[in-house]
Amino acid sequence: MSTSRNEPDQCNLRKYDFPLDDIPRLNCMDPQVDELIKSKKPVVLTGSNLVGAASKWDLDYLEKNMGNGDFTIFVSKGNQFKFFDEKKLAEIDSVSGAHTKNRPQKEYIRPAKSCPIKIQDFAKRVREWKDGDERLYLQQALSSTSGAGVVQDFIRFRWDWVTAKQKLHNWGKLTYNLLLVGLEGNVTPCHYDEQENLFAQIHGHKRCILFPPEQFGCLYPHPVWHPHDRQSQVDLDNPDYDRFPKMRDLHGVQAVVGPGDVLYIPIYWWHHIESVKPEKYTVSLNFWYKAGPVGQVEYPIKGYQKVAIMRNVEKMLAEAMQDPEEVGALLRTMVQGRF
Numbered sequence: 001m002s003t004s005r006n007e008p009d010q011c012n013l014r015k016y017d018f019p020l021d022d023i024p025r026l027n028c029m030d031p032q033v034d035e036l037i038k039s040k041k042p043v044v045l046t047g048s049n050l051v052g053a054a055s056k057w058d059l060d061y062l063e064k065n066m067g068n069g070d071f072t073i074f075v076s077k078g079n080q081f082k083f084f085d086e087k088k089l090a091e092i093d094s095v096s097g098a099h100t101k102n103r104p105q106k107e108y109i110r111p112a113k114s115c116p117i118k119i120q121d122f123a124k125r126v127r128e129w130k131d132g133d134e135r136l137y138l139q140q141a142l143s144s145t146s147g148a149g150v151v152q153d154f155i156r157f158r159w160d161w162v163t164a165k166q167k168l169h170n171w172g173k174l175t176y177n178l179l180l181v182g183l184e185g186n187v188t189p190c191h192y193d194e195q196e197n198l199f200a201q202i203h204g205h206k207r208c209i210l211f212p213p214e215q216f217g218c219l220y221p222h223p224v225w226h227p228h229d230r231q232s233q234v235d236l237d238n239p240d241y242d243r244f245p246k247m248r249d250l251h252g253v254q255a256v257v258g259p260g261d262v263l264y265i266p267i268y269w270w271h272h273i274e275s276v277k278p279e280k281y282t283v284s285l286n287f288w289y290k291a292g293p294v295g296q297v298e299y300p301i302k303g304y305q306k307v308a309i310m311r312n313v314e315k316m317l318a319e320a321m322q323d324p325e326e327v328g329a330l331l332r333t334m335v336q337g338r339f
């Protein structure tokens with residue numbers, strides 16, 4: 001497996017039933033890098049110094065240099081931090097017709113709850129954390145109010161280099177940088193994002209397992225109107241092959257990223273990310289870019305374009321019938337025994 005220097009002990013890494021190939025690790029100056037990004041294939045970039053100015057962002061530094069604002073953390077009894085989009089609950093109401101109003105409100109389980117915290121309290125809880133305690137995951141978009149020290153470091157990132165990548169690959173605008181500070185053992189379960197992502201590892205190590213958009217059928221995402229939209233229903237760490245038989249066809253790629261590594265996670269690629277030993281916590285910062293303009297469509301269309309089409313079909317059908325609960329039955333009627 002491709003790993004960063006001071007690699008974690010590979011024997012400690014969780015074993016999976018599906019094959020996992022290595023994500024290429026290339027120096028950022030290697031011309032193959034842009035070929036891989038152009039073809040929307042993942043690659044670990046070394047030597048970019050993209051966030052070199054943040055190499056000192058350990059807990060002590062962040063505690064002193066992130067100001068006294070409130071930061072968002074997620075708290076989970078287990079180790080999974082599956083994204084739950086509260087906004088979707090309002091949207092379900094807006095798309096549902098009068099005939100669904102008298103239906104009992106569907107209960108959704110939130111695997112992790114979010115709450116505001118001061119960085120000093122967060123740092124204290126991380127230092128005192130022991131196995132069995134609730135797990136914490138700070139996930140906060142950086143902004144000009146993120147504390148003077150951090151902002152000064154942010155300004156000194158290699159913006160020339162990353163902006164040149166953005167332009168070369170015709171990405172849209174930088175939407176934001178999410179600062180992630182998580183405990184060893186935290187897992188962000190398998191999901192995809194609708195953005196290009198340069199994922200910079202700053203402290204500790206993360207094991208990143210990725211699957212191409214073409215494996216949508218093996219990962220059974222929640223419907224687009226569900227608060228877990230874009231998240232897989234399967235638990236890679238506890239597979240249910242009866243409910244999700246096509247998991248057996250999974251074939252992924254992986255890398256363990258460490259300080260200084262930047263992983264390119266292409267838009268619509270599935271990724272499952274775990275903070276791994278030996279460090280007690282990890283610090284990462286992502287760079288999310290909107291998709292670039294579609295331009296001339298080439299045929300046959302690509303896997304990620306099919307995902308975008310399926311998303312639009314689900315949205316359109318839910319809207320047309322004013323009841324998301326009816327979409328499955330209509331689609332089954334449409335395809336079973338016919339296509």
Ligand SMILES: CC[C@@H](CC(=O)C(=O)O)C(=O)O
Binds near residue numbers: 197199271273284286
């Ligand atoms: C959002 C948390 C996740 C990263 C990720 O999914 C992304 O950057 O898209 C992780 O590192 O745990």
Ligand SMILES: [Zn+2]
Binds near residue numbers: 191192271
């Ligand atoms: Zn993601």
